[in-house]
Amino acid sequence: MNSVIRVEGLNKSFGGKQVLFNMGLAVQPGEMVALIGASGSGKSTLLRHLSGLACGDKHGGSSISVMGRSVQSGGQLSGQVRRLRADIGYIFQQFNLVGRLSVLRNVLLGCLGRMPRWRGSLGLFTPEEKQLAMASLERVGLADYAHRRASTLSGGQQQRVAIARALTQRAEVILADEPIASLDPESARKVMDILADINEKDGKTVVVTLHQVDYAARYCKRVVALKSGHIHFDGSVDALDGLFLNDLYGGDLDTSLVLASHTARTPARPSMSLIAA
Numbered sequence: 154m155n156s157v158i159r160v161e162g163l164n165k166s167f168g169g170k171q172v173l174f175n176m177g178l179a180v181q182p183g184e185m186v187a188l189i190g191a192s193g194s195g196k197s198t199l200l201r202h203l204s205g206l207a208c209g210d211k212h213g214g215s216s217i218s219v220m221g222r223s224v225q226s227g228g229q230l231s232g233q234v235r236r237l238r239a240d241i242g243y244i245f246q247q248f249n250l251v252g253r254l255s256v257l258r259n260v261l262l263g264c265l266g267r268m269p270r271w272r273g274s275l276g277l278f279t280p281e282e283k284q285l286a287m288a289s290l291e292r293v294g295l296a297d298y299a300h301r302r303a304s305t306l307s308g309g310q311q312q313r314v315a316i317a318r319a320l321t322q323r324a325e326v327i328l329a330d331e332p333i334a335s336l337d338p339e340s341a342r343k344v345m346d347i348l349a350d351i352n353e354k355d356g357k358t359v360v361v362t363l364h365q366v367d368y369a370a371r372y373c374k375r376v377v378a379l380k381s382g383h384i385h386f387d388g389s390v391d392a393l394d395g396l397f398l399n400d401l402y403g404g405d406l407d408t409s410l411v412l413a414s415h416t417a418r419t420p421a422r423p424s425m426s427l428i429a430a
């Protein structure tokens with residue numbers, strides 16, 4: 154099967170300090186992969202390279218492609234990276250919404266990558282685009298909030314708006330960088346439920362960086378663990394036992410939490426219809 158994301162030989166340095174080392178990664182279409190690792194291990198940096206928000210070092214002949222199209226190679230962004238970004242939805246820890254705009258306007262911004270620039274700059278969206286944006290808001294349980302200012306929503310709601318924007322973008326690949334790091338447990342669960350639903354029902358490929366290993370265990374079958382800029386482990390979530398996590402995090406982790414949720418993973422997650430604002 155052709156990988157939807159392929160990384161080969163990626164090195165990255167900041168001011169002479171190398172932070173990613175010869176990374177290689179292949180993600181298949183429809184996978185939901187958790188990127189875990191201690192703070193500073195390189196998770197966000199790797200994710201930023203996948204969408205061309207950062208460029209690898211020139212040496213080492215690195216290459217990154219998404220959906221068979223080059224994002225960058227040899228430390229240079231591809232000329233088609235802007236077009237390619239239309240297929241990549243990026244979810245940020247701090248949501249990246251325009252607070253003074255309505256929720257619906259924010260979601261419509263997802264259309265910009267696929268419409269003529271002049272129409273985008275005038276904010277002229279077609280009825281079909283508005284319909285898609287409303288359907289995306291419905292999907293994340295926030296249709297009733299469409300005309301509210303984005304800044305008036307809670308953090309969890311804003312993150313769901315950001316996901317609705319990625320849905321409206323019709324992104325095939327969703328990269329989520331610490332999407333639940335600043336959310337309370339209930340909001341975090343809703344956000345992860347939505348990402349899992351999009352992965353399962355729409356077959357979108359999801360790569361999500363997570364600090365909370367219990368969420369990785371609950372929502373992802375595959376885990377890629379980074380340690381000091383190296384891929385330390387890439388395989389089944391079943392490997393997440395206490396010994397493994399102590400080694401990865403240097404003992405700075407409550408593994409009882411992880412193992413409890415890992416074994417309690419079997420009960421089905423609530424259906425999307427149960428996700429309320």
Ligand SMILES: Nc1ncnc2c1ncn2[C@@H]1O[C@H](COP(=O)(O)OP(=O)(O)OP(=O)(O)O)[C@@H](O)[C@H]1O
Binds near residue numbers: 190191
């Ligand atoms: N723009 C930058 N300039 C200099 N150093 C950077 C920059 N971005 C990241 N780094 C360094 O790269 C390394 C990896 O950082 P990164 O943010 O990718 O780690 P992380 O695993 O995502 O951490 P966290 O979980 O805390 O977000 C760290 O040493 C960090 O200080």
